[in-house]
Amino acid sequence: MKKIIISVFTLFIAFTASAQHDHSAASAPADTLKKSIPREVHAQVGAAHLMLHYHAPAVRGRLIWGGLVPYGEVWVTGAHSATSWEFNKAIVVGNTTIAAGKYAVFTIPGKEKWTVIINRNWNQHLADDYSAKDDVARIDVTPQTTAALQERLQYSITSQSNSNGVLSIRWEKLKLDIPFQVR
Numbered sequence: 001m002k003k004i005i006i007s008v009f010t011l012f013i014a015f016t017a018s019a020q021h022d023h024s025a026a027s028a029p030a031d032t033l034k035k036s037i038p039r040e041v042h043a044q045v046g047a048a049h050l051m052l053h054y055h056a057p058a059v060r061g062r063l064i065w066g067g068l069v070p071y072g073e074v075w076v077t078g079a080h081s082a083t084s085w086e087f088n089k090a091i092v093v094g095n096t097t098i099a100a101g102k103y104a105v106f107t108i109p110g111k112e113k114w115t116v117i118i119n120r121n122w123n124q125h126l127a128d129d130y131s132a133k134d135d136v137a138r139i140d141v142t143p144q145t146t147a148a149l150q151e152r153l154q155y156s157i158t159s160q161s162n163s164n165g166v167l168s169i170r171w172e173k174l175k176l177d178i179p180f181q182v183r
Contacts, residue, residue, distance in 0.1 A: 036078070036080060038053070038054075038056075043165070045160075045164070046182045047182065050086070052155045055081065056078065059172050071109050072108065073108065075108070077153075081125055081126070082105070082119075082121070083105040084102055088100050090183040092181040093118055093137045093178065094139035096136065097183060104122040104124065106130060113142050114143055116139050116176065116178050117137070139178060141177065146175050149172065150170040150175075153171040154171065164181055164182075165181075
């Protein structure tokens with residue numbers, strides 16, 4: 001009888017332990033944090049190391065495009081401070097070569113197209129100190145609609161070759177891809 005109880009207890013412990021380590025999306029808790037979370041993204045594209053630092057706000061049931069984020073206005077493309085993009089090699093965005101360094105990423109959201117802005121003034125609160133005179137590159141991008149909801153703003157950098165990469169921005173049901181080349 002002792003062996004049966006011990007076996008059942010061991011089986012119960014094993015089942016409980018395996019259930020506690022299930023990290024699948026179906027068992028993940030809902031994102032209920034009310035603050036914007038600081039995040040970093042690092043990537044290697046060829047010989048270039050690229051890093052983004054941003055604050056990731058959440059949708060939390062709000063109207064994002066044309067609501068929380070107005071159309072036609074410069075947006076910090078995150079929350080709190082300007083999103084910064086740093087790289088140790090020169091890159092080309094659109095037709096503009098940008099020297100290695102640290103920059104701010106801004107956007108001007110639109111219903112049909114967005115303008116992505118790379119700006120010298122990376123150290124600022126929101127877009128309070130934004131000035132177009134500090135822009136080093138602007139590129140127009142057509143947003144893509146996604147089927148799945150991206151609850152928190154998410155940046156990613158994907159290497160496509162030793163010299164080509166894509167900076168992607170996803171939030172709510174929208175995605176922007178900004179191609180770049182490493183020089």
